Amino acid sequence: MNTEIQEILPYNVMNRYFSVTKTGLAQCHICSYYVLGNIEILRAHLEDYHPYIAIKIQQSIKCTRLSQYYTLVTDYEARCSFCKEIIDIFEGISGLINHYMSHYVSK
Numbered sequence: 001m002n003t004e005i006q007e008i009l010p011y012n013v014m015n016r017y018f019s020v021t022k023t024g025l026a027q028c029h030i031c032s033y034y035v036l037g038n039i040e041i042l043r044a045h046l047e048d049y050h051p052y053i054a055i056k057i058q059q060s061i062k063c064t065r066l067s068q069y070y071t072l073v074t075d076y077e078a079r080c081s082f083c084k085e086i087i088d089i090f091e092g093i094s095g096l097i098n099h100y101m102s103h104y105v106s107k
């Protein structure tokens with residue numbers, strides 16, 4: 001049993017890409033492989049096997065207005081120019097937009 005992943009995954013950005021089975025294995029939505037391990041291992045799976053996800057998101061940041069609001073600090077991290085918070089690129093474009101919008105709806 002790997003209860004840690006069962007508890008963490010539903011609230012983690014990786015839940016976009018993996019669903020967890022009753023036995024604690026995470027199944028990749030893209031290649032259907034089962035991955036055993038923690039969030040870091042799931043992330044490493046995406047980086048190793050599906051690097052185009054990050055590339056696609058990086059390109060979208062560069063090609064859209066999001067580039068005004070985010071600076072890529074690493075291949076997998078973007079910094080918000082309002083609050084300087086680092087956003088995980090695997091949040092996807094919708095995650096970046098949601099974060100950006102939160103600056104307007106919160107206060």
Ligand SMILES: [Zn+2]
Pocket residue numbers: 028029030031032033045049050
């Ligand atoms: Zn996969």
Ligand SMILES: [Zn+2]
Pocket residue numbers: 080081082083084085099100103
């Ligand atoms: Zn921000």
